[in-house]
Amino acid sequence: MQKRRDFLAANRGMRAATDAFVLLLHPRADGNDMVRVGFTVTRKIGNAVTRNRLKRRLRAAARDALPAAAPPGHDVVLIGRSGGLRVDYAKLVSDLSRAFPRAIAKRDRV
Numbered sequence: 001m002q003k004r005r006d007f008l009a010a011n012r013g014m015r016a017a018t019d020a021f022v023l024l025l026h027p028r029a030d031g032n033d034m035v036r037v038g039f040t041v042t043r044k045i046g047n048a049v050t051r052n053r054l055k056r057r058l059r060a061a062a063r064d065a066l067p068a069a070a071p072p073g074h075d076v077v078l079i080g081r082s083g084g085l086r087v088d089y090a091k092l093v094s095d096l097s098r099a100f101p102r103a104i105a106k107r108d109r110v
Helices: 004-011 048-069 089-109
Strands: 014-017 021-027 036-040 074-080
Touching: 004 021, 004 036, 004 074, 014 089, 021 089, 036 048, 048 074, 048 089
Parallel strands: 036 074
Antiparallel strands: 014 021, 021 074
């Protein structure tokens, strides 16, 4: 995902937070089963080098976890948090895999 309107639409969807990231999950309106992924890290996290390092870690974790965990036909946005640089990579991937069912469960409760 690259367009601002897609990120804003995902903000209205389901969410699950961890120490390393916030997962936003939003069903696609166009009926396409493809999963689109977007990454964002705010300036509060650090300088450009730090933000890019965190985005690279999130991209790698998404590459490992999303094929099995992400529901088809959804947009996924990962918002990086400062804990994402300190957490072990294996834990980052497992947290991402567990965040999808949590986000969907929160939607079902409301």
